[in-house]
Amino acid sequence: MPDRPPCRCLLAEANPDLALTVREYVESLPPGIRVPEDVYRRRLDRCEQCPSLRGGTCALCGCYAEARAAKRGLRCPDVPPRWREAP
Numbered sequence: 001m002p003d004r005p006p007c008r009c010l011l012a013e014a015n016p017d018l019a020l021t022v023r024e025y026v027e028s029l030p031p032g033i034r035v036p037e038d039v040y041r042r043r044l045d046r047c048e049q050c051p052s053l054r055g056g057t058c059a060l061c062g063c064y065a066e067a068r069a070a071k072r073g074l075r076c077p078d079v080p081p082r083w084r085e086a087p
């Protein structure tokens, strides 16, 4: 039987145990590094609609979407970006 392809979903659905670890990591980021929660949610909303999301991992950069979206100064690696650096 062939393997099922990875779901187009965030870690919270694809791997809840790993999602908890990533969430703890995100919550450990200092405020100067971490985006506000509303920005984080908007970025992840874009990731959830994105065809490059594979089982919680961005196929374009290899990052866990829930980790990448949490950091100021990072942007979506797609061209054009589906979300940008600011704030």
Ligand code: SF4
Residues within 6 Å of the ligand: 046, 047, 048, 050, 051, 052, 053, 057, 058, 059, 060, 061, 065, 068, 075, 076, 077, 078, 082, 083
């Ligand atoms: S970071 Fe960008 S390319 Fe990667 S999954 Fe999210 S929206 Fe898609």
